[in-house]
Amino acid sequence: MPAMKPPRRRLCILRLSAIGDVCHAIATVQAIQHQFPDDEITWLVGKTEAGLVSDLPGIRVVVFDKGKGLRAFPAVRRQLGGRFDVLLHMQLSLRANLLAAWVPARQKWGFPRHLSKELHSLVINRRVTMPARPHVLEGFQCFAHALGVPPFEPQWHIPIPETDQTWVEAHIPGDAPFVVVAPAASNPERNWLPERYAAVIEHLANRGITPVLTGAPATSELALAQKISELAKAQPINLVGQTNLKQLLMLVSRAAAVVAPDSGTAHMAVTQGTPVIGLYAHSNP
Secondary structure, eight states: OOOOOOOOOEEEEEOOOOHHHHHHHHHHHHHHHHHOTTOEEEEEEETTTHHHHTTOTTEEEEEEOGGGGGGHHHHHHHHHOSOEEEEEEOOOSHHHHHHHHHSOEEEEEEOOGGGOOTTGGGGOSEEOOOOSSOOHHHHHHHHHHHTTOOOOOOOOOOOOOHHHHHHHHHHSOSSOOEEEEOOOOSSGGGOOOHHHHHHHHHHHHHTTOEEEEOOOSOHHHHHHHHHHHHHOSSOOEEOTTOOOHHHHHHHHHHSSEEEEESSHHHHHHHHTTOOEEEEOSSSOO
C-alpha cells in the first residue's frame, strides 16, 4: 500500500523581529514547507519585517503593529481566523510572549527551559529540544525538527519584485563591481568608528571598486553616513535612508561583498550568498 500522507495542519509562526532573526526564520519556515507542502502556514511578523516576508510563496502574513499599543493584540486575533494545530513560538521577548497568549493553538511549541525568559514558559505547552547555547539559526532549525523535518542545510528563496530590481539598476549604473558598506547596527555599541569606515571606502575606491553606503532613515544613521562621507577622500554612493527592504536585498545580492557590524544587512547578505566581512568586536560572533 502507498504511504499515507500526513494530515494537513494549520501552523502559526510567531517571529516578529528583528530583520536578521527573521532572515534566519525564513530558512526554517521554507524547510517546513518543503517537507510538508500541504500544511497551511500563517506568519505573525512585525510591521517593518513584513516588508521582507509578505510575498513569500505559500505563506499568509499577519502583521503585528506594535505602534498600536494594546489595540494591536485583539486586531491580530481577529485576523488569525480560527484555531491552529501548532504555534511555533520562536521569540522570547515579553511582547511576543503576550502575543502568543492571544494565539489560539492546540500545541504551542517554545524554547527549552534553560533559554526561557520574559514569561515564555507560561504561554507554551511544548518545549523544543536544542543545545545549551545555540546560534539563532541553529535554534530555529530545532523548531522544524520538532515537527518532523530531518536535518537540512538552510536555504532562502525570497522573491524580489521587478520594480525593486529596476530601482537598483538605476542607482548603481554599469556592471562595475561594488561593495555595500552598512555602517550602523540597531545597537550603537556595535558600530565601528567613522574614520575607519572612511578608510575602507578609500581602499575600495583606489582599487576600482565602488563603495555604496546603506542604512535606515534614522537620524543617527543619516548622521553617521554623512560623517563617513566627509572623512573619506573618495565619495561613496550614499543610499542611506533611501531603500526599502527588497531594494536593499537586491543591492546585497548584486554586491561583491558586504561590510557591516552585527546587523540585518549582514544577515540579508547571507540569504543571497554574498560574502560578508562582519565586524563583531561587541557582538558574540
